Amino acid sequence: MGTMDKIKSMLLNQQKKVEEEIILLDKDDPVNSEAPVESSEPGTDSWVADTHTRTVAVKKSLQDILIKIKRALQSMASGKYGMCENCGRKIEPERLDAVPTATLCINCSKKGSKN
Ligand SMILES: [Zn+2]
Structure with a gap:
């Protein structure tokens, strides 16, 4: 297996992992939750907001990684990697x-x- 093949399969693995993480994050985001969030307890709203903000930030950085992975794979395809x-x-x-x-x-x- 050549170095390029090795890196490519590594990138494809990473891509899959990051995509799965993004899906999991979406599920964990209380804003996307299908079950209604109990809002009777004080502080729940700010918990939802905090968690949502954190989730969005993590998701953003994962999406940045994903873009880089895709760019690397594209440059491999065009021989510019x-x-x-x-x-x-x-x-x-x-x-x-x-x-x-x-x-x-x-x-x-x-x-x-x-x-
Ligand atoms: Zn340079």
Whole structure:
């Protein structure tokens, strides 16, 4: 199995996991809950709001990861995987090993572009 295949299957696994987590999060979000939330107890409304806010934040970061995974898979399909989006050089293999979704080389990511 080539390195690329290894990374690809890793990304596909991660993608599946993240998608499942998003589904679970949606289920856990009291706002989406089908069962009516008991609102007789004091503080329940703020609990619902807090939990919802937290869920949305976690979901947002998971969706960001998902976007990066999809971009990495797309660049693999077009043969551009592992190229720095900023300078066009090859991204260090050690970096891709640690961060398979990296789109910038170490130098460019140090320059402050977020990745
Ligand atoms: Zn670069």
